[in-house]
Amino acid sequence: KAGVTQTPRYLIKTRGQQVTLSCSPISGHRSVSWYQQTPGQGLQFLFEYFSETQRNKGNFPGRFSGRQFSNSRSEMNVSTLELGDSALYLCASSLPDSGNTIYFGEGSWLTVV
Amino acid sequence: AQRVTQPEKLLSVFKGAPVELKCNYSYSGSPELFWYVQYSRQRLQLLLRHISRESIKGFTADLNKGETSFHLKKPFAQEEDSAMYYCALSRGGSEKLVFGKGTKLTVNP
Numbered sequence: 001k002a003g004v005t006q007t008p009r010y011l012i013k014t015r016g017q018q019v020t021l022s023c024s025p026i027s028g029h030r031s032v033s034w035y036q037q038t039p040g041q042g043l044q045f046l047f048e049y050f051s052e053t054q055r056n057k058g059n060f061p062g063r064f065s066g067r068q069f070s071n072s073r074s075e076m077n078v079s080t081l082e083l084g085d086s087a088l089y090l091c092a093s094s095l096p097d098s099g100n101t102i103y104f105g106e107g108s109w110l111t112v113v
Numbered sequence: 114a115q116r117v118t119q120p121e122k123l124l125s126v127f128k129g130a131p132v133e134l135k136c137n138y139s140y141s142g143s144p145e146l147f148w149y150v151q152y153s154r155q156r157l158q159l160l161l162r163h164i165s166r167e168s169i170k171g172f173t174a175d176l177n178k179g180e181t182s183f184h185l186k187k188p189f190a191q192e193e194d195s196a197m198y199y200c201a202l203s204r205g206g207s208e209k210l211v212f213g214k215g216t217k218l219t220v221n222p
Contacts, residue, residue, distance in 0.1 A: 045209050
């Protein structure tokens with residue numbers, strides 16, 4: 001069974017640009033969540049989706065957005081990139097009512113220059 | 114507010130020594146507590162969770178509600194235990210995890 005897959009794995013963007021990151025959950029998983037990992041702030045929750053609906057949102061500005069498709073795949077978008085957005089973005093998926101067994105992808109490394 | 118504190122950023126022990134990674138939490142309710150581990154060049158993975166009360170790879174963790182702690186312990190550390198360890202909590206039924214800043218464990222030969 002394939003794990004959570006994230007693309008692209010590495011990318012470099014310029015300040016002011018926007019970026020879209022993609023996540024394919026484990027087959028059968030309908031919950032997808034996103035986290036930002038930085039050396040200074042650690043792992044911070046961005047948002048959670050279930051059946052195409054956002055269920056939870058972290059404390060991030062509106063430049064960070066996401067969505068989930070009918071096949072449970074998810075994307076997150078960051079607009080007007082800032083240097084501080086440089087981070088590892090992790091996607092995670094889980095079965096509904098799995099008792100919170102969450103499986104993480106390897107992440108997308110974003111560098112903003 | 115929900116908060117997870119891991120007071121030790123770095124922890125170094127010798128092989129065969131006992132190891133304890135500390136985790137304290139702040140939560141007004143009944144949280145679910147987890148330990149996640151990230152080995153070098155691998156993805157973050159669940160090590161154990163308090164509701165299952167399992168021992169994984171020799172690690173155990175007991176939830177102490179009085180002290181709001183969920184320390185991770187292993188009686189005899191192995192070199193392959195060297196990794197980043199993250200304590201996390203969630204509200205039951207939510208996939209939102211609140212993580213601590215992590216402890217980097219190094220087990221020396």
